Amino acid sequence: MSGWETIIGLEIHAQLATRSKIFSGSATAYGAPPNAQANLVDLGYPGVLPVLNGEAVRMAVKLGLAIEARIAPTSVFARKNYFYPDLPKGYQISQYELPIVAGGALDIVLEDGKVKRVGITRAHLEEDAGKSLHEGLPGVTGVDLNRAGTPLVEIVSEPDLRSAKEAVAYMKKVHTLVRYLEICDGNMQEGSFRCDANVSVRKAGATKLGTRAEIKNLNSFRFVERAINYEVARQIDLLEGGGEVVQETRLYDPDKGETRSMRSKEEANDYRYFPDPDLLPVALDAAFIESVRATLPELPDQKAARFGSQYGLSAYDAGVLTASRELADYYEAVVRAAPADAKLAANWVMGELAAALNKESLEVTATRMTAERLAGLLKRICDQTISGKLAKEVFEAMWSGGADADAVIAERGLKQITDSAAIERAIDEVFSKNPGQLAEYRAGKDKLFGFFVGQVMKATGGKANPAQLNELLRKKLGG
Amino acid sequence: MSELHHIGLAGAAAGLRARRFSSVELAETFLKRIERNQETLNAFISVTRAQALSDAAAADRALAAGDGGALTGVPIAHKDLFCTRGVRTTCGSCILDNFVSPYDATVVAKLKHAGAVMLGKTNMDEFAMGSSNETSYYGTVRNPWDPRLVPGGSSGGSAAAVAARLVPGATATDTGGSIRQPAALCGITGLKPTYGRVSRYGMVAFASSLDQGGVLTVSAADAALMLREMAGFDPNDSTSVEREVPDYVALLGEPIAGLRVGLLKEFFDKGLDPGNERRVREALKVFESLGARLTEVSLPNLPLSVPVYYVVAPAECSSNLARFDGVRYGHRCEQPRDLQDLYRRSRGEGFGAEVKRRIMTGTYVLSAGYYDAYYLKAQRVRQLISADFTRAFASVDVLIGPTTPTPAFAIGAKTADPITMYLNDIYTIGANLAGLPAVSVPCGFVGKLPVGLQIVGPHFSEARLLTAAHAYQRATDWHTQVPEGYA
Amino acid sequence: MALTREQIESIAALARLELSAAEVPVYQDSLSRILDFVGALERADTASVAPMAHPLPGLSQRLRPDTVTEQDRHAEYQQNAPLTAAGLYLVPRVIE
Known part of the structure; x- marks a missing residue:
């Protein structure tokens, strides 16, 4: 892989640890029976409207303050329009042009002990989608919308990461941070913390970025590392073979250890973002921001x-x-x-x-x-x-x-023996039982010192104070 | 009691409280009229007779016990885009033909709380997209003044029902004129409140930044009563405004002497039918005689309101109607081959031609490469139009002009060309773009057809509009005229 | 602005609307006319004008307290659903 430089940016999705959903009063608890926690708003029923959960806003601000980012005095929710069964309204409420948090950074420690600063472009609030289930349903897909509407903060890094290891170090750092802030439980098995990786390669020394592929939904540190390494190798192979990298969404298959193209998501990617008319601009004043700052723990x-x-x-x-x-x-x-x-x-x-x-x-x-x-x-x-x-x-x-x-x-009876007289007695006993070795030592076979230490330890059940033993033994042997 | 159907909304409330008649009698009177005229007018999609009579009986018991709210026992109808719990809510669309709402819209709940008795759900243009009621899956509503003509739209069912005295008042919604234009074409009073005055929760969305629920009644006094009961802040609607609701009824008698009336120059354009113009100018004389001071004002960007609307409204509608996908409710095609087939056929079969046209227009103006030129540009021009209104209201209290360019037109006359149809809302759209309240009141006839006068005010000036309309209605009797055959 | 048949088909695909062969030219004609009509907006000078996304100026989003107010009513809500099993909404198999 020499001669190539890897460029990685991560989009981390952290589910916010609110009790209720971002735009409805449904519970967010994990593991409920299918659709038991999907109310009319979550189901996208005709006529229903979103109302923003204040706690989700506080949590996003808390994150922004912790990464020393700008908290937008006004941020705007927008609709991202696409059709998918786990997206009940046909659009996801997200933030686009005016995110709540912009321009932060986090330091990571590299393997050589050097500290690297990773830029964070933005962090925005959005709603999670539901889940599609296939198992045990021949020929059909089942849709569970319990997760739909769970608040997420999407943390978008700059393309500052140069290896899979750096990406993992950064992701771990964010993972640590969100749990310190108590804004996300960080449970990766349950999908509370996951990421998409934007990966590209370029010839060492090149300034222009290569075409990137986006690997979706990586939900363990190990998968992040493996998926990126696979993807980097794939892209280099392609380019060295005279091919081209296609800008696309890819999925990591942990069983095969490879990434593959997700054509189903490629069909229509014109998201037609526009400001959501059902929600007003989120205006945060200094008093609000300071009240959140007061809740920051030691980072x-x-x-x-x-x-x-x-x-x-x-x-x-x-x-x-x-x-x-x-x-x-x-x-x-x-x-x-x-x-x-x-x-x-x-x-x-x-x-x-x-x-x-x-x-x-x-x-x-x-x-x-x-x-x-x-x-x-x-x-x-x-x-x-x-x-x-x-x-x-x-x-x-x-x-x-x-x-x-x-x-x-x-x-x-593990109490250490620190009584010098007792240790000396034990040494004398060992000497008397091993006259041959004693003679050899005295004749110059220094290596036997260890033998005597071992024998005394054995005799005392390992309880002799080692420092004292050494000192006394040396004295007796030397004397 | 043969004249009970002329009692009006406020009259019904007062008569019930005085126990001059019972709620059951009243409901029965109107239900019979609804049923008798359904074939001719097609004003209703659902009639909820059994529930209405049971609710009316309960209202009578409450009244007998001395309980009850401002509208206890008063019959009303809801436009079929207000969700009504346990009752089919179709929005005039095939895609919701089998949809039973599991919840009440806030407006429905508030009117229920005030004691009103729902008789049924009125016909409308599909998803409120239309100005003639010809886009309804349930067939065209006919104008009670002449069954060959349209009643206007999209709240054509509600307007025809009130005009024919099938119900004393009905809810309606207005995105570009859908309350005021049918009010004008049917010769009744229609009020579109300030955006945010009435909760949109449970109103099936067409264009969220323009939609506003309101009322269709015989008189301004009735509108004041009904609006007072349905307006107000709703924590379920982020765009509803936390602001006290004035007692519109108590304020009706305020004098209007000294009212500064602006004549909107752009409303008296070449598209305005000379007959309509004459009636409007006569009405302005009446306002002068009541002490109003008239001045001409100009809103130079107003002529662009229809193009702005036909970008913004379809854009929002294309997104709002994406949820109708055949998965959780509504029409689903037979035997879908795959997911895309399910989406495309369910939606293709479920939506009518005009709805599809607007979804596609909206999809196009939001799509990559066109967003700036269409959607953003339209929202900028919308700002200019809104600023024009703000400037005008610095020097006048209300703006007065025609509601529509012409009286009711023939069924089928404007279906071939969407632009011709869209231009019917040329005088009403401005208020929606700027979120302003506006009322239409009958101001005479051209031939046998009623003409509407529109009064537009600044944000949250409903009381002023209703007071002005009420003063006009005390000086005239146009609003008491009933179409032939419905007396 | 005349839209092509292909443009209409791609808009309909994006909007997930099945159009019959007969419908395509109808929409080709009417959408082209609508776009011509709204093309009048080009003439307005909006150089220093901010887009207006909301009709009431100066209002900001209200924040809801973080409390759970909803119960499990999926059985009732699914009465409107065309096809469900074991509490799940069913769609044709989605392959990723």
């Missing part, structure tokens, strides 16, 4: 910077721990309860805890290993009651059973 980047300065964490660790608000809150609760070593806390949260959660597919908020319990364990490491190695055994016992650190340590 991911701000939190990561604070974790760096307050807890002495590396940028990488701070980034991992602030990837979700829940994880960051958990970490801070651990540090509050066991303040002696914030770095140790970070290692445990990112290491043992994350692995255990991952293994059982648990959210950090759902674990019985509460921050207080984990802090109880860390305190025993800090005060040298147990060694780091044994702490892992304690953690496992705490995870599978219900007991706290102290109880596990007491029950299993």
